[in-house]
Amino acid sequence: DDAALQAAIDEAVKTRMNLHLPNGRYRLSRGLVVRQPMSFTLEGAQAEHTILDISEGQGACITLSQGSDATLRRMTMLGHSGFAERDQCGILRTQGSSYFWGFGAKGCNAVTISNTRRVLVEDCHGRRMATECFVSGSRSRGLPDKPTQDHSQSTVYLRCSAIDCGRNAFNDVTAGSENTSVIECRIVDVGGCAWEGASRFVKFVGNYVRNAGTVAMGNLGVANRDATFPALGAGQHLVANNIFESTVPYGGAAVRAAVGATQVHITHNTFVNFNASAVHLSGSS
Numbered sequence: 001d002d003a004a005l006q007a008a009i010d011e012a013v014k015t016r017m018n019l020h021l022p023n024g025r026y027r028l029s030r031g032l033v034v035r036q037p038m039s040f041t042l043e044g045a046q047a048e049h050t051i052l053d054i055s056e057g058q059g060a061c062i063t064l065s066q067g068s069d070a071t072l073r074r075m076t077m078l079g080h081s082g083f084a085e086r087d088q089c090g091i092l093r094t095q096g097s098s099y100f101w102g103f104g105a106k107g108c109n110a111v112t113i114s115n116t117r118r119v120l121v122e123d124c125h126g127r128r129m130a131t132e133c134f135v136s137g138s139r140s141r142g143l144p145d146k147p148t149q150d151h152s153q154s155t156v157y158l159r160c161s162a163i164d165c166g167r168n169a170f171n172d173v174t175a176g177s178e179n180t181s182v183i184e185c186r187i188v189d190v191g192g193c194a195w196e197g198a199s200r201f202v203k204f205v206g207n208y209v210r211n212a213g214t215v216a217m218g219n220l221g222v223a224n225r226d227a228t229f230p231a232l233g234a235g236q237h238l239v240a241n242n243i244f245e246s247t248v249p250y251g252g253a254a255v256r257a258a259v260g261a262t263q264v265h266i267t268h269n270t271f272v273n274f275n276a277s278a279v280h281l282s283g284s285s
Helices: 002-015 083-089
Strands: 019-021 024-027 030-035 037-045 050-053 058-065 068-076 092-095 099-100 110-112 117-127 136-139 155-158 162-167 170-172 178-183 186-197 200-206 210-219 239-242 243-245 253-257 265-267 271-272 277-281
Touching: 002 019, 002 024, 002 030, 002 037, 037 136, 058 068, 068 110, 110 117, 162 265, 186 200, 210 239
Parallel strands: 019 037, 024 050, 030 058, 037 068, 050 068, 058 110, 068 117, 110 136, 117 155, 117 162, 136 170, 155 178, 162 186, 170 186, 178 200, 186 210, 200 239, 210 243, 210 253, 239 265, 243 271, 253 277
Antiparallel strands: 092 099
């Protein structure tokens, strides 16, 4: 159904209309792209019964590319690789080189946000996603004396869920994203990080996390740094009022301030029937 759905999205964006998907199971061979949305809403009728199924395809079910003021609401996205496949989706050592991320062979994820300003993702649910279930990437936010405005900023995930997924639940994959909030979401049986981000001003608040990987703040490697890092830093996280339960299958601790993370506030979190380290403040930077 991806050709028909893509045509409907293109027409809706072109005519400045919103798009409503009736209940149904929509089969995707490849993902849908919303190009340069401007005050655009794509919503399903009911989250449990409006299903984008990419289990036989690859890519992001929905990609937001540039634009501003986009809303995604009331949908379930179904992929092909769940928690049981977490090892084959993860780091695979290779002969004659270092390693390969398994999901690179055939990736799928729920939502990708690319250089889009002011995004609300509400009541959307990812299942069996091989890569980062919900991910934001962005070009540089610029320097204090030369800021840019066309990067990902003000992204809110509200009452969403990532359940039975091979790798990360939520991810800001580059340093350019700003002001991401993961609010009242449910993260269960996730083979990668519950949250991983090299971005700034992140709120991870009121979530339920069970049998999922680390909430990793910072994690700035060479690939996701840019010229803003020395001047603006990364991290600036608030991790508050979350429930962590069971084990941590990836990362070793429920919450970690990692490479490059600064000004981190971790408060009022609860650890129930827990079988791992709770908080790890890493000195590496």
